[in-house]
Amino acid sequence: KNVPREILLPITETNLQEAEGGFDQFTRSYNSFGEQRQPDGTLVFKEWAPGAEALFLTGDFNGWDKFSHPYTHMDFGKWELHLPPNKDGTSPVCHGSQLKVVVHTKDGERLYRISPWAKYVTQQRDSVVYDWVHWDPPSPYVLKHPRPKKPRSLRIYESHVGIASPEGRIASYSNFTANVLPRIKDLGYNCIQLMAIMEHAYYASFGYQITSFFAASSRYGTPDELKELIDVAHSMGIVVLLDMVHSHASKNTEDGLNRFDGSDSCFFHGGSRGEHSLWDSRLFNYSSWEVLRFLLSNLRWWMEEYRFDGFRFDGVTSMLYHHHGIGSGFSGDYSEYFGLQVDEDSLVYLMLANHILHSLYEDCITIAEDVSGMPALCRPVTEGGCGFDYRLAMAVPDKWIQILKEYKDEDWNMGDIIYTLTNRRYGESCIAYAESHDQALVGDKTLAFWLMDKDMYTNMSAMVPMNPVIDRGIQLHKMIRLITHSLGGEGYLNFMGNEFGHPEWLDFPRQGNNESYHYARRQFNLVDMDHLRYQQLYAFDRDMNRTEDKYGWLSAPPAFVSAKHEGDKVIVFERANVLFIFNFHPSNSYSGYRVGVGAPGKYTIKLDSDAVQYGGHGRLDHSTEFFTEPLPFNERSYSMQVWTPILQVDSDDQMPPASVI
Numbered sequence: 001k002n003v004p005r006e007i008l009l010p011i012t013e014t015n016l017q018e019a020e021g022g023f024d025q026f027t028r029s030y031n032s033f034g035e036q037r038q039p040d041g042t043l044v045f046k047e048w049a050p051g052a053e054a055l056f057l058t059g060d061f062n063g064w065d066k067f068s069h070p071y072t073h074m075d076f077g078k079w080e081l082h083l084p085p086n087k088d089g090t091s092p093v094c095h096g097s098q099l100k101v102v103v104h105t106k107d108g109e110r111l112y113r114i115s116p117w118a119k120y121v122t123q124q125r126d127s128v129v130y131d132w133v134h135w136d137p138p139s140p141y142v143l144k145h146p147r148p149k150k151p152r153s154l155r156i157y158e159s160h161v162g163i164a165s166p167e168g169r170i171a172s173y174s175n176f177t178a179n180v181l182p183r184i185k186d187l188g189y190n191c192i193q194l195m196a197i198m199e200h201a202y203y204a205s206f207g208y209q210i211t212s213f214f215a216a217s218s219r220y221g222t223p224d225e226l227k228e229l230i231d232v233a234h235s236m237g238i239v240v241l242l243d244m245v246h247s248h249a250s251k252n253t254e255d256g257l258n259r260f261d262g263s264d265s266c267f268f269h270g271g272s273r274g275e276h277s278l279w280d281s282r283l284f285n286y287s288s289w290e291v292l293r294f295l296l297s298n299l300r301w302w303m304e305e306y307r308f309d310g311f312r313f314d315g316v317t318s319m320l321y322h323h324h325g326i327g328s329g330f331s332g333d334y335s336e337y338f339g340l341q342v343d344e345d346s347l348v349y350l351m352l353a354n355h356i357l358h359s360l361y362e363d364c365i366t367i368a369e370d371v372s373g374m375p376a377l378c379r380p381v382t383e384g385g386c387g388f389d390y391r392l393a394m395a396v397p398d399k400w401i402q403i404l405k406e407y408k409d410e411d412w413n414m415g416d417i418i419y420t421l422t423n424r425r426y427g428e429s430c431i432a433y434a435e436s437h438d439q440a441l442v443g444d445k446t447l448a449f450w451l452m453d454k455d456m457y458t459n460m461s462a463m464v465p466m467n468p469v470i471d472r473g474i475q476l477h478k479m480i481r482l483i484t485h486s487l488g489g490e491g492y493l494n495f496m497g498n499e500f501g502h503p504e505w506l507d508f509p510r511q512g513n514n515e516s517y518h519y520a521r522r523q524f525n526l527v528d529m530d531h532l533r534y535q536q537l538y539a540f541d542r543d544m545n546r547t548e549d550k551y552g553w554l555s556a557p558p559a560f561v562s563a564k565h566e567g568d569k570v571i572v573f574e575r576a577n578v579l580f581i582f583n584f585h586p587s588n589s590y591s592g593y594r595v596g597v598g599a600p601g602k603y604t605i606k607l608d609s610d611a612v613q614y615g616g617h618g619r620l621d622h623s624t625e626f627f628t629e630p631l632p633f634n635e636r637s638y639s640m641q642v643w644t645p646i647l648q649v650d651s652d653d654q655m656p657p658a659s660v661i
Contacts, residue, residue: 012352019289023356027300029293030214034117035099037136041085043092047115048290050077051263053106057081059099059134061092066102066110077261077290095136105262114212114255116267116294121199121211121255122218130201130211130255133218141224143307145234148190150309150363153554154390154491155545156241157189158436160196161220161229162203163506164496166525168517170203173225177232180496183524185236187499187538188545191365192233193312195243195437197226201255204508206437208314209281210245211256213298216306223306230307239309241365242302246295246353247315248281258282267291276318278326286349299353303361310357310365313388317372319346330372337374347386354387365389367431378428393430393489395420397439400480404450409472409586414564414571421488422558432488434480436495440506448477448501448537456503460533466615472586472657474533475616477501478540478609479582479659485544486580486661487559487573492548497522499541500534536615543614547607547661551576562596562634569657572634574598578606581642582659589619589658592643596636600628603640610658620660 013023020026036044045057055071061083062068071079083092093099103111114121120135164180165171184192196207199215207217216226230240249267250256257267267290268274268282276283285291302308318324322343330336350368357364368377368388379385399420403412424430440446449456451473459470466474481499485492503526507519526534548554556576563572569585572595579597583590597603603626610616626640633639642660 012348013355023296024360026293027296027356027360028304029297030117030301030305033293033297034115034119034214035093035134037091041089041091043083045071045081045083045115047071047079047101047117048077048294049079049103049261049266050290051106051261051266052077052079052103054104055079055081056102056104057083057099058102059093060097061094061099091136093134093136095134095138097134099132099134101132103260103262107262109262111259111262112254113260116212116257116260117214118212119214120218120223121215123201128201130199135223137224141227141231143227143231145231147307147309147363148234148237148239150365151190151239153548153552154191154365154431155189155548155554156191156193156431156491156493157184157187158193158195158493158495159184160206160437160496161194161217162196163520163522166521166523168521170219170517171521173221173229176220177225177229179524181229181233181236181238184233184238187542188549189494190237190549191239191241191309193241193243193367193493197242198245201250201252204510205250206441206508207243208245208279209250209252211250211252213249213257213294214301227306234307239363239365240307241310241312241367242306242308243314244299244302244311245314246284246298246349247313247319248276248279248283251281267294276324278324279318286343286345292349292352295349296353296356299357300360303357303364309363310361310367310389312367312369312392313350314369316350316368316370316374316377319343319350320370320372320374325372332373334375337372350386350388351381355381358387367392369394371395373425375425376428378425390429390431390489390491392493393424393432395423396432396484396488397435400434400447400484401439401444401450404447409584410569412569412584414566414569414584417483418487418561418564418571421484422561424489429491430489431491431493432484433493433495434484435498436493437506440495440498440502445505446498446502447480448473448498449503449505451476452501452503456501461531462533462536462615463531466533470533474501474537475609475657477537478614479584479657481541482544482607482609482659482661483571483580483582485548486553486575486578487561490554492554494541497524500527500538502526533615536613540609540614543607551578551606553578560598560636562636568593572596574636578661579603580659580661582657584657586657590642592641594633594639594641596632596634596639597628598636598638600630600638602627605660607661608658609660616658619658 033046057069071081101113114132118132120133121130162170198210199212199217201211253259264270269285366388367390371394376385378388381387455469509515527538553576559573559575561573571582605622612618628638628640631639
């Protein structure tokens with residue numbers, strides 16, 4: 001416990017080399033555990049169940065005989081069973097047939113379990129429990145396209161396959177491939193983050209109560225259909241990340257990991273340390289050799305079998321600390337990050353996972369969901385860091401929701417907005433976002449609905465003039481996203497549908513809403529209607545991404561903010577040789593407004609939130625050229641006046657806010 005973190009990793013790696021022949025073989029344990037077909041047709045079944053007295057295999061293949069096929073007890077709590085091929089050379093277990101592991105515990109219990117390494121599980125229509133299905137298709141899908149290179153600027157489209165349709169039902173992998181991927185490509189996103197792919201028995205958990213870690217969720221289709229989705233995305237130059245949940249696991253026993261061998265521990269800590277009090281779930285024992293084998297092989301499985309390009313690690317804050325972040329605030333003081341409250345087993349697991357992933361896959365991308373601000377989380381393992389490429393800038397969406405809930409437009413604090421968007425650890429890359437799935441869950445609502453609420457039901461037609469609520473909402477929706485995109489981090493994330501101002505909120509079918517799918521869908525049909533203003537927000541999001549792709553501000557050094565004027569409600573900053581000007585004032589427009597710039601020369605308008613095609617008022621003349629003067633202003637060596645006759649308005653005119661770059 002007193003060994004520095006940068007020393008713990010080499011110790012673990014050395015042990016892996018001595019005991020397992022190195023981490024390459026160790027992390028491919030999915031080739032030896034679970035069910036494996038040998039070249040001669042033999043099926044080998046292997047499990048780790050240290051608390052079991054005996055194991056048997058049962059299923060369709062033996063008429064569900066509970067005792068005819070016992071496993072052999074091996075060293076270190078492992079169990080193995082060999083099933084020879086049929087006399088005609090065919091497999092003893094048919095593709096698509098069901099299996100169960102029968103576990104006899106030391107307390108005399110007989111338990112029916114799914115293999116923790118199961119590659120495919122399904123749920124019968126009238127059952128609440130998932131079944132282990134032998135997946136060995138005669139003609140599996142063959143991936144055709146190579147992985148794209150890691151993007152210079154990461155623009156993430158956070159997605160959930162099941163809700164990716166306007167229809168009130170669970171959508172499919174095939175639907176996503178055919179109907180959603182082309183939209184993502186058109187919008188200019190170069191990365192998809194897929195949520196709720198690892199099998200989870202409870203759909204309303206949003207995929208965060210995992211029951212089968214190696215199985216792609218069957219509620220959306222087959223493993224081959226998921227492979228095709230990823231393959232087609234790769235053909236479009238889009239990388240695909242998996243939302244990886246290694247922070248905890250479902251408490252389910254019959255179709256989960258919990259009490260797999262009948263004991264309270266096995267994959268988890270025993271007693272209270274193995275329970276998450278808020279999530280009602282189990283917590284992994286990251287110091288266990290076999291748990292490391294299971295989790296690291298799980299990462300490798302998704303990279304190799306499905307060709308994912310990396311992971312967004314969920315619940316990292318819970319992993320990093322023994323208190324799991326419950327009842328703990330983080331002020332930034334180093335004593336909060338370096339002390340006995342830090343779970344070093346979890347910390348070393350994350351270091352090891354990142355080290356292995358980046359060693360084996362040069363372009364692998366890893367993102368940490370951490371709200372605590374743990375120092376060096378996104379620094380290389382060789383520096384003693386955790387090795388993540390990015391962390392989520394989780395304070396940013398919370399700030400936007402707070403502003404919209406608590407402040408009038410005229411009371412927005414420009415300095416507070418700038419502080420939140422720029423307050424990140426130097427040298428550690430962040431993914432900025434105005435809203436993700438979290439902000440849209442039941443009990444909250446999308447930014448568009450916070451801005452426009454019930455007016456979205458009746459006043460989104462482009463055939464009539466905007467009322468003041470819609471006008472304000474559309475302009476601020478664009479500006480909030482652009483300033484977050486350009487100032488908030490080194491990557492950007494958007495949750496599916498929010499780019500066009502998706503109304504209302506998210507709520508999965510459950511008893512509390514009569515199992516309704518009404519809010520568990522994305523209404524892409526809204527953006528396909530030419531007469532609705534959703535299309536204007538979609539166009540702005542598309543052109544914002546395309547402009548970033550051209551100038552690359554996300555991959556540029558942090559911005560220089562030259563103005564945050566509280567009276568004028570104006571923010572000015574430069575990044576990637578691009579000048580950004582935001583006017584958040586609810587009623588004032590300005591002509592002849594002087595702004596400072598670092599680079600001399602001629603400036604022209606490249607993106608204007610007030611353009612008519614984006615639902616703006618077209619008050620800027622895009623043919624105007626702006627020339628700098630050698631007049632220092634706001635700590636910049638040069639300055640210029642931003643003006644156009646269209647901006648000159650009477651002082652009592654109500655002008656919605658606007659932004660321009």
